[in-house]
Amino acid sequence: MKTVQSPSPTSVRLSEDTRRILTDAARRTRRSQSYLVEAALKQYLPQLADDETQTATDASRTRLQRIMALAGSGAAESGFRSVEEVDAHIRWLRGNE
Numbered sequence: 001m002k003t004v005q006s007p008s009p010t011s012v013r014l015s016e017d018t019r020r021i022l023t024d025a026a027r028r029t030r031r032s033q034s035y036l037v038e039a040a041l042k043q044y045l046p047q048l049a050d051d052e053t054q055t056a057t058d059a060s061r062t063r064l065q066r067i068m069a070l071a072g073s074g075a076a077e078s079g080f081r082s083v084e085e086v087d088a089h090i091r092w093l094r095g096n097e
Contacts, residue, residue, distance in 0.1 A: 012037070 014022065026033045081089070 007034070007038075 022033050022036060025031075025036055029036070
């Protein structure tokens with residue numbers, strides 16, 4: 001036997017414009033506001049989540065491309081340095097030669 005899940009309450013803050021649209025849609029369709037919100041979420045949330053994930057992935061890719069573009073730029077300015085030279089320079093910067 002399949003059990004029926006009862007809906008769980010959720011609180012959502014809506015702008016006055018959105019609240020008016022929801023109220024009007026509920027009146028015109030003779031459906032509850034809860035029904036309309038759930039239907040809208042089921043329809044649009046998967047695509048919205050995909051879009052947001054893609055945007056975040058694109059932003060990460062762009063950041064990585066900028067970092068990769070900088071690779072070696074320090075060496076191009078000052079020439080390559082050995083580990084010992086870098087350590088000595090760090091000690092000099094800290095004042096503990």
